[in-house]
Amino acid sequence: MDTRVKICGLKTPVTVAAAVEAGAQYVGFVFVPKSPRYVDIPTGRDLALDVPVGVAKVALVMNASDEELDRLTGEVPLDMLQLHGDESLERVSEVRARYGLPVMKAIGVSEPRDLQVLDAYGMVADQLLVDAKAPKENGLPGGNGLPFDWRLISKRGWNAPWMLAGGLTAENVVQAVQMTGTKQVDLSSGVESAPGVKDPAMIRAFMKALRAG
Numbered sequence: 258m259d260t261r262v263k264i265c266g267l268k269t270p271v272t273v274a275a276a277v278e279a280g281a282q283y284v285g286f287v288f289v290p291k292s293p294r295y296v297d298i299p300t301g302r303d304l305a306l307d308v309p310v311g312v313a314k315v316a317l318v319m320n321a322s323d324e325e326l327d328r329l330t331g332e333v334p335l336d337m338l339q340l341h342g343d344e345s346l347e348r349v350s351e352v353r354a355r356y357g358l359p360v361m362k363a364i365g366v367s368e369p370r371d372l373q374v375l376d377a378y379g380m381v382a383d384q385l386l387v388d389a390k391a392p393k394e395n396g397l398p399g400g401n402g403l404p405f406d407w408r409l410i411s412k413r414g415w416n417a418p419w420m421l422a423g424g425l426t427a428e429n430v431v432q433a434v435q436m437t438g439t440k441q442v443d444l445s446s447g448v449e450s451a452p453g454v455k456d457p458a459m460i461r462a463f464m465k466a467l468r469a470g
């Protein structure tokens with residue numbers, strides 16, 4: 258399968274290199290302090306500087322202010338901003354215009370009416386990230402290793418390119434791609450040995466499973 262892959266929540270040079278060498282097209286850095294995958298701006302900058310041309314460097318943020326984004330985009334060389342909070346349609350447009358970077362908006366899906374939300378954001382974002390909706394008691398809207406019912410989005414498309422996320426692993430990714438028709442996948446927990454700890458062998462196994470599918 259020639260599906261494009263984003264490995265998110267990378268924190269070390271070794272795991273960034275593992276993702277790049279295994280063939281990921283996007284690498285993601287999480288600038289959300291309460292995440293087990295959090296990297297601060299100096300660390301994110303060092304990691305991003307080592308990413309070869311041709312691999313997109315994505316910064317994941319949640320409800321970030323202009324002040325926070327000014328500092329992030331001023332210090333870290335980035336190719337895309339991933340908005341994973343409660344950002345409104347207007348905020349997505351504002352961020353695109355202010356920073357001149359493509360914006361990917363994450364939307365959680367658990368029921369058919371969530372697809373209308375994706376329809377709306379597909380009109381303003383450069384990409385959509387179609388993720389599982391986190392359980393209410395959970396502190397973070399993503400990175401929970403939870404898949405959603407892929408039948409909900411079977412044969413759906415939006416005005417913007419999109420990635421499938423939520424609980425993807427080497428074991429389920431081929432079925433996920435076949436059921437949803439996605440051309441891009443994004444994952445974090447599925448290549449970790451513990452929360453926030455990426456495993457290079459799991460990254461390679463994921464890519465191998467996808468390519469063999």
Ligand SMILES: O=C(O)c1ccccc1N[C@@H]1O[C@H](COP(=O)(O)O)[C@@H](O)[C@H]1O
Pocket residue numbers: 265266285287289292293294317319341388397398399400401402403404422423424425443444445446447
């Ligand atoms: O990874 C995180 O810690 C995170 C924190 C806050 C918002 C989103 C986060 N991760 C994103 O969620 C998807 C799905 O994760 P998983 O594969 O189910 O663990 C991940 O790809 C990130 O883009």
